[in-house]
Amino acid sequence: MAGIVIKTERDLELMRPACTVAGTVLEEVAAFIKPGVTTQQVDEFTAQRIKAHGAKSAFLGYRKYPNQACISVNDEVVHGLGGSRELRFGDIVSLDVGVIFNGFVGDTARTVAVGGCGVLAQRLMDVTEKSLYEGIAAALPGNRVTDISRAVQRYVEDNGFSVVREFVGHGVGRTVHEEPQIPNYVDSKCNHKLRPGMTIAIEPMVNAGRADVKILKDGWTVVTQDGSLSAHFEHTVLITSGKPEILTWPEKKLSALKPA
Ligand code: MF3
Ligand code: CO
Ligand code: CO
Numbered sequence: 001m002a003g004i005v006i007k008t009e010r011d012l013e014l015m016r017p018a019c020t021v022a023g024t025v026l027e028e029v030a031a032f033i034k035p036g037v038t039t040q041q042v043d044e045f046t047a048q049r050i051k052a053h054g055a056k057s058a059f060l061g062y063r064k065y066p067n068q069a070c071i072s073v074n075d076e077v078v079h080g081l082g083g084s085r086e087l088r089f090g091d092i093v094s095l096d097v098g099v100i101f102n103g104f105v106g107d108t109a110r111t112v113a114v115g116g117c118g119v120l121a122q123r124l125m126d127v128t129e130k131s132l133y134e135g136i137a138a139a140l141p142g143n144r145v146t147d148i149s150r151a152v153q154r155y156v157e158d159n160g161f162s163v164v165r166e167f168v169g170h171g172v173g174r175t176v177h178e179e180p181q182i183p184n185y186v187d188s189k190c191n192h193k194l195r196p197g198m199t200i201a202i203e204p205m206v207n208a209g210r211a212d213v214k215i216l217k218d219g220w221t222v223v224t225q226d227g228s229l230s231a232h233f234e235h236t237v238l239i240t241s242g243k244p245e246i247l248t249w250p251e252k253k254l255s256a257l258k259p260a
Helices: 009-032 039-052 119-137 144-158 251-257
Strands: 072-075 076-078 091-099 104-113 170-172 179-181 198-200 205-207 212-216 223-224 231-232 235-238
Touching: 009 039, 009 091, 009 235, 009 251, 072 170, 076 205, 076 231, 091 119, 091 231, 091 235, 104 119, 104 235, 119 144, 119 179, 119 198, 119 231, 119 235, 144 179, 144 231, 179 198, 179 223
Parallel strands: none
Antiparallel strands: 072 076, 072 091, 076 223, 091 104, 104 231, 170 179, 170 198, 198 235, 205 231, 212 223
């Protein structure tokens, strides 16, 4: 893991487009999700979209990770592998896309329903997504990493769900994982001060049941120990001198946000 790297305006000129590609690919892959497609097909579609944008997967080969994207279904938390499993109506699937473009990484994730889903699954996705925005709102200069962690944890636990401990958010830049770590629960050891120019991935992983997870025999797929559903939302975010800037919006959303 590289240390904390403060990005210059020149770095950001390269990194912003990388993050936009990541957000755009994630949106395209989310739209591809429907009953009957296999997770292998989702991974292949991701590869095709990443290539179409002239980028490369930041995950393929990272610590020997064998896929383009992480595709995690239902009780799978993160790092799910593509395979022959067919997505079924009512499943929820967490999609995590990391791309390298211009020498920089963009890292972003979201959970979507396959066709539709039950009320618990929907509430889990809503709470997880909202907890991400609570965390982002706390990503202010002078605040500490613990302020982000507390905001996420509080929102999730107030809504009766639990945050995963074993996996955390992180700095992002020329590599996918830089310092500092950004836990989704308060850890007094992770209390770095936030400074303008830091780019971090905030990524709550939230379980409907207990927080405990285990890793399957494939060495990658993380699942909830109690078999409960899990959701995951992630943005790469820039700490500025004012409000945080979300870097991984898809192209469409970004142009809607730009002043005319
Ligand atoms: N997507 C993870 C993250 O958000 C990293 C995945 S690394 C991989 O930090 F090797 F599993 F792909
Ligand atoms: Co990610
Ligand atoms: Co990440």
